[in-house]
Amino acid sequence: MLNTINSPADLRQLPRTQLKPLADELRAFILDSVSKTGGHLSSNLGTVELTIALHYVFNTPEDRIVWDVGHQTYPHKILTGRRDQMSTLRQLDGISGFPRRVESEHDTFGTAHSSTSISAALGMALAAKTKGEDRHAIAVIGDGAMTAGMAFEAMNNAGICEDVNLLVILNDNDMSISPPVGALNRYLARLMSGQFYAKAKNVGKSMLPGPVLELAKRFEEHAKGMIVPATMFEEFGFNYIGPIDGHDLDSLIPTLQNLKNLKGPQFLHVVTKKGQGYKLAEADPVLYHGPGKFNPAEGIKPAAASKQTYTQVFGEWLCDMAAQDKTLVGITPAMREGSGMVRFEQKFPDRYYDVGIAEQHAVTFAAGMACEGLKPVVAIYSTFMQRAYDQLIHDVALQNLDVTFALDRAGLVGADGATHAGNYDLAFLRCIPNMVVMAASDENECRRMLTTAFEYKGPASVRYPRGSGSGVAVEKTLTAIPLGKGEVRREGKGIAILAFGTMVAPALAAGDKLNATVANMRFIKPLDVELVKQLAAGHDALVTVEEGCIMGGAGAAVAEALAEAGIVKPILHLGLPDRFIDHGDAAQLLAKCGLDSDGIAASIVQRFGKDQPRLVVNNG
Numbered sequence: 199m200l201n202t203i204n205s206p207a208d209l210r211q212l213p214r215t216q217l218k219p220l221a222d223e224l225r226a227f228i229l230d231s232v233s234k235t236g237g238h239l240s241s242n243l244g245t246v247e248l249t250i251a252l253h254y255v256f257n258t259p260e261d262r263i264v265w266d267v268g269h270q271t272y273p274h275k276i277l278t279g280r281r282d283q284m285s286t287l288r289q290l291d292g293i294s295g296f297p298r299r300v301e302s303e304h305d306t307f308g309t310a311h312s313s314t315s316i317s318a319a320l321g322m323a324l325a326a327k328t329k330g331e332d333r334h335a336i337a338v339i340g341d342g343a344m345t346a347g348m349a350f351e352a353m354n355n356a357g358i359c360e361d362v363n364l365l366v367i368l369n370d371n372d373m374s375i376s377p378p379v380g381a382l383n384r385y386l387a388r389l390m391s392g393q394f395y396a397k398a399k400n401v402g403k404s405m406l407p408g409p410v411l412e413l414a415k416r417f418e419e420h421a422k423g424m425i426v427p428a429t430m431f432e433e434f435g436f437n438y439i440g441p442i443d444g445h446d447l448d449s450l451i452p453t454l455q456n457l458k459n460l461k462g463p464q465f466l467h468v469v470t471k472k473g474q475g476y477k478l479a480e481a482d483p484v485l486y487h488g489p490g491k492f493n494p495a496e497g498i499k500p501a502a503a504s505k506q507t508y509t510q511v512f513g514e515w516l517c518d519m520a521a522q523d524k525t526l527v528g529i530t531p532a533m534r535e536g537s538g539m540v541r542f543e544q545k546f547p548d549r550y551y552d553v554g555i556a557e558q559h560a561v562t563f564a565a566g567m568a569c570e571g572l573k574p575v576v577a578i579y580s581t582f583m584q585r586a587y588d589q590l591i592h593d594v595a596l597q598n599l600d601v602t603f604a605l606d607r608a609g610l611v612g613a614d615g616a617t618h619a620g621n622y623d624l625a626f627l628r629c630i631p632n633m634v635v636m637a638a639s640d641e642n643e644c645r646r647m648l649t650t651a652f653e654y655k656g657p658a659s660v661r662y663p664r665g666s667g668s669g670v671a672v673e674k675t676l677t678a679i680p681l682g683k684g685e686v687r688r689e690g691k692g693i694a695i696l697a698f699g700t701m702v703a704p705a706l707a708a709g710d711k712l713n714a715t716v717a718n719m720r721f722i723k724p725l726d727v728e729l730v731k732q733l734a735a736g737h738d739a740l741v742t743v744e745e746g747c748i749m750g751g752a753g754a755a756v757a758e759a760l761a762e763a764g765i766v767k768p769i770l771h772l773g774l775p776d777r778f779i780d781h782g783d784a785a786q787l788l789a790k791c792g793l794d795s796d797g798i799a800a801s802i803v804q805r806f807g808k809d810q811p812r813l814v815v816n817n818g
């Protein structure tokens with residue numbers, strides 16, 4: 199049946215009785231497809247029925263669905279004409295793992311960073327009202343995403359928009375990537391268990407005099423608001439419905455049909471299960487949150503021991519440093535597994551803080567702890583650090599507080615694409631006063647830099663990429679490196695390549711090809727200005743290389759230092775171009791950006807000519 203559905207219009211032709219078999223087919227298709235490509239599995243198995251029901255009841259794409267995070271949109275992609283493209287998911291030139299406006303008219307809003315859906319849907323709903331258009335805007339948000347401040351900023355705004363056509367659906371599967379945290383989660387658990395109404399009703403009834411109790415019994419459903427406290431969503435100005443079973447089409451469809459006819463901000467609470475229908479994912483939704491390829495009959499097998507990832511290097515360093523320094527506290531905004539903090543939580547539960555999807559809070563929370571003499575380490579993906587930029591400047595750096603930032607997933611991340619690429623941190627961190635900014639060139643240097651950052655009395659960051667490095671041995675000691683000192687790794691002639699972080703290895707290979715000098719600059723800030731001057735004095739031209747945006751990045755710091763010193767020298771900046779880079783294999787993407795050794799060498803030859811040290815300088 200799935201083969202006959204090429205758009206939601208086809209879906210809406212089906213009789214209701216066919217929807218359940220369709221859901222079974224769709225779920226099997228997703229499991230098969232994701233097991234071959236890798237991707238987000240558990241969340242997508244959980245949204246099969248909800249997706250069918252939404253497209254069945256609403257007139258999509260005229261009615262707008264905004265999927266929060268968007269990692270749960272595979273059923274939506276399949277039902278909106280992209281079934282055959284699922285085999286290209288998250289690969290170079292294939293379809294994205296997230297909704298993208300350029301990909302389909304059904305992807306009404308690009309998402310991937312969480313908790314934006316209510317704001318965007320409210321914007322759409324009010325735009326429709328302003329333009330006199332009669333359409334619905336629906337935000338589908340998970341219980342994890344609901345913990346972010348942005349979601350509540352939007353609820354606060356939406357709750358006073360009395361006649362707006364907005365429906366917020368809370369997809370509550372009692373999971374973030376890892377088990378959910380915080381008071382909201384406890385509250386939702388109470389709502390789901392029914393205790394909320396049961397307890398409140400009893401309290402209410404025991405306080406009511408006889409005749410009023412009778413009246414309350416008669417009008418129990420309607421009088422709910424009189425004798426039970428409203429849910430917090432009602433207090434926000436929404437009409438709250440739920441919780442209902444999000445896998446039961448016979449509940450979902452009539453409920454959505456009813457809600458469709460109501461005006462004003464509506465809130466539907468649906469309960470689903472992450473991994474629904476695939477026993478292994480139901481049992482371990484964390485493992486199946488974003489797996490690589492696997493055999494569905496066998497499930498994910500433990501990978502044969504391979505090279506340590508940078509994330510693991512960080513996780514081990516964190517435990518070692520915590521054992522040595524009792525003031526260390528570790529903070530993650532909902533990325534325990536991804537940031538390598540599982541063992542830290544087990545060993546140091548009292549010093550581990552998962553604050554939920556709340557990057558802004560994570561940073562200011564760290565600032566507060568630092569004020570009291572603790573030494574917080576905020577483990578955060580480079581891309582999610584973007585969320586907490588003002589908190590970093592205003593709450594941490596301005597007060598020169600002692601917070602270490604471990605920036606994972608720096609540079610291109612591969613399959614998640616442009617939304618998750620950590621391309622901007624060097625540029626946005628180095629302009630902040632008091633910051634120390636480092637980029638690790640290998641795993642051992644990563645460990646040393648983390649120690650350096652931790653020992654530094656002020657805000658300091660270390661960036662490292664997704665995955666593993668060259669596999670160098672990582673020492674057990676906790677040794678710092680001298681602040682602001684780079685090192686020459688290869689002596690050559692004519693050209694000096696000033697490489698930052700992950701670009702040191704390909705720069706060394708390019709240096710071998712061209713007999714160029716190669717320096718591992720290590721620090722973006724404080725930049726090793728003496729080394730820059732020395733390299734400028736001894737070479738005909740300088741080349742900077744970084745896995746970050748060229749504009750404002752590490753190379754720009756070198757150019758600024760030269761200008762400051764009054765040195766005029768031909769300089770070539772290599773790095774990520776001024777455009778967003780889509781998903782694909784990370785090594786493939788780097789090569790396309792000219793950031794592998796061949797690309798670096800080719801750019802140097804193209805700019806300065808082949809025969810060292812003769813320079814072909816085009817622009818002075």
Ligand SMILES: Cc1ncc(C[n+]2csc(CCOP(=O)(O)OP(=O)(O)O)c2C)c(N)n1
Pocket residue numbers: 241267269270310311312339340341342343344371373374375472531532533555557582585
């Ligand atoms: C701002 C931001 N921080 C962190 C993440 C990483 N992340 C992606 S999905 C997810 C969990 C989301 O949980 P929930 O909204 O409940 O969706 P579920 O996976 O349970 O369907 C997290 C933390 C993100 N995408 N955006």
Ligand SMILES: CC(=O)[C@@H](O)[C@H](O)COP(=O)(O)O
Pocket residue numbers: 267269310375488536607611614664
């Ligand atoms: C959707 C989301 O934001 C996360 O699930 C992310 O895809 C995880 O990325 P890593 O696989 O790099 O941890």
Ligand SMILES: [Mg+2]
Pocket residue numbers: 340341342343369370371372373374
């Ligand atoms: Mg969830």
